[in-house]
Amino acid sequence: MVGGVTSLVTGAAGFVGSHLCERLLRAGHRVIGVDVFTDYYPRAVKEANLASLLRTSGFSFMEADLRRVELEPILGEADYVFHQAGQPGVRPSWGKDFDLYLDCNVRATQRLLETARAVGRVRCLVYASSSSVYGETGDLPLREDSPTRPYSPYGVTKLAAEHLCSLYHANYGLPTVSLRYFTVYGPRQRPDMGFFKFIRAALEDRPITVYGDGEQTRDFTFVTDAAEANWLAASSGVAGQVFNIGGGSRCSVNEILATLEEILGRPIRRDRQPSQPGDVRHTWADTKRALDILGFAPRVTLREGLAREVAWLRGQIG
Numbered sequence: 116m117v118g119g120v121t122s123l124v125t126g127a128a129g130f131v132g133s134h135l136c137e138r139l140l141r142a143g144h145r146v147i148g149v150d151v152f153t154d155y156y157p158r159a160v161k162e163a164n165l166a167s168l169l170r171t172s173g174f175s176f177m178e179a180d181l182r183r184v185e186l187e188p189i190l191g192e193a194d195y196v197f198h199q200a201g202q203p204g205v206r207p208s209w210g211k212d213f214d215l216y217l218d219c220n221v222r223a224t225q226r227l228l229e230t231a232r233a234v235g236r237v238r239c240l241v242y243a244s245s246s247s248v249y250g251e252t253g254d255l256p257l258r259e260d261s262p263t264r265p266y267s268p269y270g271v272t273k274l275a276a277e278h279l280c281s282l283y284h285a286n287y288g289l290p291t292v293s294l295r296y297f298t299v300y301g302p303r304q305r306p307d308m309g310f311f312k313f314i315r316a317a318l319e320d321r322p323i324t325v326y327g328d329g330e331q332t333r334d335f336t337f338v339t340d341a342a343e344a345n346w347l348a349a350s351s352g353v354a355g356q357v358f359n360i361g362g363g364s365r366c367s368v369n370e371i372l373a374t375l376e377e378i379l380g381r382p383i384r385r386d387r388q389p390s391q392p393g394d395v396r397h398t399w400a401d402t403k404r405a406l407d408i409l410g411f412a413p414r415v416t417l418r419e420g421l422a423r424e425v426a427w428l429r430g431q432i433g
Contacts, residue, residue, distance in 0.1 A: 220275070
């Protein structure tokens, strides 16, 4: 990809989206960022994510709701679309809030796909999916052809949107790629996410809430590695495929807390609580397909990534 290229990033003020915008700008792209500033977490956090981008040549921003805004003028300028926007969170996706997940994760994605099909200039649309599509399983490591049985309403909506991407490729030839993120972390992580809450509580000498026995495991992916995966997916020329994006750092919650104690140089108090509905026991990504086809290989180790997030959050707290 060369100069003169325009990329649209939805969810640009979010955690992964803001890092991805930076990656694309470094590649010489003109970047159009779109975000609706949902109230899932404070607007000021997202505005802080955008601050340096708004001072960067080549970046423009639009506050807009993908469910309602006229999309053709936006898609009419885009060579590449990186769809990072969506309603996050496994635990809040139950009950009356499911309508919001359906609107933000499924209907908004369908509108984006339909407009991209109609406009006809998008070279690749990269969709940010989730390891939540796999659900509760002992079939580890998880491969792209492993059964998809979501364990939460959130996972259901992410899988539905992923299927829409595949359908638009199969029926209309729209070049889509879906990336199944495995637990992304790092600077600018959302305040509701585990590492953010762990580190902040530890820095403030408060007990950390641990759900279950702490032996549940996740495959943790540093945010710049997730951003790089998007870049590789768009530039590969591959379409119609799904890829696992994992960090190669599968650890239990207990192991994470022990590592944080080493980094912080202090003990961490635990507040044990029952396991939560929708939380799977283990995740672990087989990323061979991403390596073989995209050339994706995670670069940041878990310890290094945790140290970077600690340093960032220290700076935020002051």
